[in-house]
Amino acid sequence: MVNIEISRLFVCYDDYPVLKGIDLEVAEGEFLGIIGPNGSGKSTLLKSISGIFRDFSGEIKVRGRSIRRWRRRQLARMLAVVPQDTTISFDFTVLEVVMMGRSPYLRGFQAETAHDLDVVRRAMEFTECWQLRDRSINELSGGERQRAVIARALAQEPHILLLDEPTTHLDINHQVEIFDLLASLNTDEGMTILAVSHDLNLAAAYCSKLMLLDKGRIHSIGTPGEILRREVIEDVYQTPVIIGKNPATGSPNLMLMPSELHGLVQGKR
Amino acid sequence: MIYEYQKKFYRRWATVNLSLLIAVIAGAFLALSIGPSRTSLIDVLGVFLGERTTTPEWVSNVILRIRLPRIILAIVAGASLSVSGVVFQAVLGNPLADPYILGVSSGAVAGAALVTVFGIGKGTFGQLVIPTVSFVGSLLAMILVYIVARIGGRVRSQTLLLAGVIVNFFLGAVIMLLMSISNRELHEIVYLLMGNLGYVFSERTIWMLWIAGGLTLLGAILLLWRSRELNALSLGEESATQLGIDIQRFRLFLLFIVSLMIGAAVSLCGLIGFVGLIVPHATRMLSGPDHRTLIPAAALSGAVFLILADTLARTVAPIEIPVGVVTAIVGGPFFIYLLRTRRPGYI
Numbered sequence: 078m079v080n081i082e083i084s085r086l087f088v089c090y091d092d093y094p095v096l097k098g099i100d101l102e103v104a105e106g107e108f109l110g111i112i113g114p115n116g117s118g119k120s121t122l123l124k125s126i127s128g129i130f131r132d133f134s135g136e137i138k139v140r141g142r143s144i145r146r147w148r149r150r151q152l153a154r155m156l157a158v159v160p161q162d163t164t165i166s167f168d169f170t171v172l173e174v175v176m177m178g179r180s181p182y183l184r185g186f187q188a189e190t191a192h193d194l195d196v197v198r199r200a201m202e203f204t205e206c207w208q209l210r211d212r213s214i215n216e217l218s219g220g221e222r223q224r225a226v227i228a229r230a231l232a233q234e235p236h237i238l239l240l241d242e243p244t245t246h247l248d249i250n251h252q253v254e255i256f257d258l259l260a261s262l263n264t265d266e267g268m269t270i271l272a273v274s275h276d277l278n279l280a281a282a283y284c285s286k287l288m289l290l291d292k293g294r295i296h297s298i299g300t301p302g303e304i305l306r307r308e309v310i311e312d313v314y315q316t317p318v319i320i321g322k323n324p325a326t327g328s329p330n331l332m333l334m335p336s337e338l339h340g341l342v343q344g345k346r
Numbered sequence: 347m348i349y350e351y352q353k354k355f356y357r358r359w360a361t362v363n364l365s366l367l368i369a370v371i372a373g374a375f376l377a378l379s380i381g382p383s384r385t386s387l388i389d390v391l392g393v394f395l396g397e398r399t400t401t402p403e404w405v406s407n408v409i410l411r412i413r414l415p416r417i418i419l420a421i422v423a424g425a426s427l428s429v430s431g432v433v434f435q436a437v438l439g440n441p442l443a444d445p446y447i448l449g450v451s452s453g454a455v456a457g458a459a460l461v462t463v464f465g466i467g468k469g470t471f472g473q474l475v476i477p478t479v480s481f482v483g484s485l486l487a488m489i490l491v492y493i494v495a496r497i498g499g500r501v502r503s504q505t506l507l508l509a510g511v512i513v514n515f516f517l518g519a520v521i522m523l524l525m526s527i528s529n530r531e532l533h534e535i536v537y538l539l540m541g542n543l544g545y546v547f548s549e550r551t552i553w554m555l556w557i558a559g560g561l562t563l564l565g566a567i568l569l570l571w572r573s574r575e576l577n578a579l580s581l582g583e584e585s586a587t588q589l590g591i592d593i594q595r596f597r598l599f600l601l602f603i604v605s606l607m608i609g610a611a612v613s614l615c616g617l618i619g620f621v622g623l624i625v626p627h628a629t630r631m632l633s634g635p636d637h638r639t640l641i642p643a644a645a646l647s648g649a650v651f652l653i654l655a656d657t658l659a660r661t662v663a664p665i666e667i668p669v670g671v672v673t674a675i676v677g678g679p680f681f682i683y684l685l686r687t688r689r690p691g692y693i
Binding site for chain 2 (some may be wrong): 124127128129145149150151152153154156157159160162164166167168169170172174177178180181183185186188189194233304
């Protein structure tokens with residue numbers, strides 16, 4: 078079953094084109110990594126799919142229905158987003174923040190049911206933040222806060238999860254923790270996941286498919302092995318790289334080097 | 347588990363709101379008994395328990411005709427200003443927002459001054475024009491602040507405060523222009539600028555107090571109804587959208603309700619500053635940031651705060667000082683304290 082279907086998507090910010098014709102199909106249960114340089118349109122693509130931008134031309138369909146025709150509350154039960162910026166200005170407790178993930182299911186003056194509490198608790202146990210429930214969201218470390226925000230998204234009981242740079246500003250142990258979490262959501266729960274990532278190696282190690290964006294267009298799409306190739310990466314990022322293999326996972330691994338050695342590598346070619 | 351969570355929520359809700367309700371009643375009785383005419387709490391109780399035979403008529407007149415409307419006005423204005431502050435802070439995602447600082451109250455005053463100067467606000471119909479134009483004025487000021495302060499979907503403190511300064515300057519100029527072309531209406535505008543609860547209601551105008559009170563109550567109930575969405579909105583526009591809220595429509599709904607509440611209060615009592623800043627902050631320490639508890643709690647504590655501030659204003663000096671002076675003297679330093687101590691994340 079096709080979960081997300083995008084055809085001829087164009088997005089402009091004040092006459093400046095950001096996405097120039099994206100065609101994409103994401104099947105149910107896929108774990109798609111979206112990579113590409115700054116300004117290539119990764120976040121914009123995510124925001125268009127999640128319905129935050131409605132100023133686009135072309136068509137985006139979620140589960141066969143155009144994004145413009147989804148009612149927001151209905152869409153929020155189908156698709157959840159972990160935004161890039163998770164700063165919160167008020168001292169909500171972690172439990173209160175995760176409970177907000179139930180708001181697409183609750184009406185005014187309606188109390189949470191046992192089911193709501195149950196979903197919230199499972200989401201928090203899954204992301205290992207249940208023991209943080211009475212702490213203020215603003216006292217948490219970056220990794221803990223990210224887990225809490227993911228728990229909020231899971232409390233929406235979505236079929237599709239979108240994440241915008243879920244591991245930036247995190248230490249490496251927390252980066253692995255977050256991606257482990259996503260991988261088990263993907264394999265155990267069959268959740269369709271789209272994650273924008275700056276970290277090409279992490280994306281290659283975890284995602285079943287990578288999409289490389291360049292200047293608002295899809296440069297290439299395929300398995301990590303097909304995308305993390307030297308000529309592809311050098312073409313888009315304009316910097317010499319070495320591609321090795323992660324000895325543990327066998328996934329391609331990208332290495333960088335100081336500019337003074339660039340000539341050396343070039344010479345070896 | 348569900349039991350534990352809900353018990354905790356309801357217990358906190360009831361504890362906070364019931365104790366504040368008791369504080370409002372106690373504060374009101376205290377304020378009823380204090381004033382230039384010497385009366386005691388016993389007199390107040392006497393008047394309310396119907397023992398009018400034992401209380402002299404002048405005492406019941408002072409308490410029921412002079413002090414009671416004033417205290418009800420304090421309750422209405424305190425509740426509406428502090429609930430407006432709560433809503434502003436949620437809409438802008440910024441705890442420094444307040445209708446006075448952002449120039450929204452000035453918008454309401456400019457509206458009222460406009461009507462006063464052009465002499466439309468006379469007669470029963472005219473008295474309805476003043477709050478209506480105040481409402482329009484505060485709505486326009488709010489939209490202006492919002493457009494100026496919002497950059498890329500986020501409202502930063504710097505731009506927000508700057509927007510407030512600009513809108514306040516602009517509306518200040520409008521109000522001064524109106525003052526300079528006015529004659530006998532000058533003192534009415536000055537009265538609005540100073541912030542005062544001494545509006546004298548006659549038998550024929552007392553209904554304005556009931557309308558203001560009714561609008562405030564209605565507004566608070568509507569906001570309570572949408573309080574779950576207010577919680578989501580205070581996480582930021584993007585998070586709220588993806589939690590299923592139609593931000594555009596919800597924001598319009600909120601701005602409309604809040605303008606109505608501010609217009610109703612300000613057209614009667616003028617510029618009373620910082621209530622929308624001090625009270626929500628103090629209340630959050632008791633109730634937490636959950637709007638389901640915060641909205642009623644902020645309404646009640648706004649009422650207590652303004653009753654006490656006004657009692658102080660009536661009694662501290664040999665002559666009555668405007669209550670706006672009292673709240674600004676307390677509020678200015680409090681604002682600086684907030685500005686200096688909030689965590690760097692959101693200032």
